[in-house]
Amino acid sequence: MTSRLLAFLRNIVPPVVFGVGFLAAWELVVKGFDLKPYFLAPPSKIWEMFTTNFDLVWGATKVSGTNALVGLLVGTAFGVVMSLVLSRYKVLNELVTPLAVALNAIPIFVLVAVLNNMFSITSEVPRRLMVTLVVYFIVLVNVARGLTQVSPTHVELMRSYAASEFSILRKVRVPNAVPYLFTSLKIAAPASVITAFVSEYFGGSQNGLGSRIASNIANSKNAVAWAYVLGACLLGLVFYTVSSLLEGVATPGGGTKRVRRRVRST
């Protein structure tokens, strides 16, 4: 018991000490060098702004968070369906996968400017579409890999059981792809939040975290902008934590651990 407590403390104390020390140093530097608030606000001031403007920050967080969540869910659904189609038709896979990988590497969220033009300027649809697109490619590439990179021994075994292609999909490919899905979600969840913020910089309603940060900086309300940044950090953290927990729950023995074991056993 005590040894477990010790191990826990050993894990948790160093980062906490570092974090507190960092904030203290920040505070001291701002106060000691008398830095102007428009240059850098001290953490104490940011926290004050965060608490006094909490309702505003929370409102903006809800807007950006909803955009990110809707895009994440829709993008994941499309990604999973498309990867199932691609795994069935090899030719399609060879056509689409390189494209998906390439699109993954470029900042496609600039497309939101074009999407804004297509929909009403007050619509949240372009932002949600943008998040959907980003998430879709991440999920597609990873899940398609999970569906196709199955152990050859498993496939031979299934053929020796006279299993149909559909049975192989259901009993081998899909279970094999589950850890890949959760790994892709762990990548896609923070990406969805980032995309939701950045999309707000390309016009549309001024109601989300991204646009609030931009407008407060424009008005030299530096500390308030930082309060929104804090909200953005917390939102990203929530998305990441939930996707990590999901991974742990959905795969007995832990998803990444299982993938690692597989590699070792083959």
Added chain:
Amino acid sequence: MSAVDISNLGKVFNPGAPNQVDALVGVDLSIASGEFVSLIGPSGCGKSTLLRLIANLLEPTAGSISVNGKTPKQARLDQDYGMAFQQSGLFEWRTVAKNIELPLELKGWDKNKRRERAMEMLELVKLADFAEHYPWQLSGGMQQRVAIARALAVHPPLLLMDEPFGALDEMTREHMQGELLSICRRTGTTVVFVTHSIPEAVYLSNRVVVMSPRPGRITKIVDVNIEGERTDATRDNAAFFGGITAVREALRGVEMSDHVRGIEDR
């Protein structure tokens, strides 16, 4: 009736292409019901190919095979054989019992019957206490025993094994050989067993089929005449050593002829 009948069998990979490989040429072999036959030979002699042709995981390019008096395809569809590989090929997302139930699931057995048979098979391989464990919680030897239990779950008359003990350490390996023989004695299963190990082939088999590469063919069939039940004492038996010498000489003949041909080619 013989379990497997092979006449004038040939297999060519990539026929007509520059990388054409004559994997097997003119193979004749008849395996009696209840017999234990090993296939041994250097890499590339086509022993695994021969096993896969019997299993209908590959199609022959010449000659014919019958399994249980049927075409290999019909035998596969009827699950007339079980198969085990060097990698246990257990599904890591299924428990031990669920792994054994898989071939029964594909045959459409109901849940209770499946579970009953899985427990019976686990008794057979002495792993009844591990039904709810996941494969990664088992040692390599235990995993291989589960794989054998799975291969025998439908009570097939024929068991096809491709170096199933190749990845195990020597001690576990000898233990597993004894276990396999006792299982086959109890179930009356016919076994075709691919191996690299001369002592393993001799210890297990009624007949050892010696094969040679380029093109893959049978060069000699060695009868192993060990009286009585094979136990650990068999490994000190003169007949056992006699068998080993006979197989080794047959294999040396393979290497010699290769060597001589190599010189002629230059």
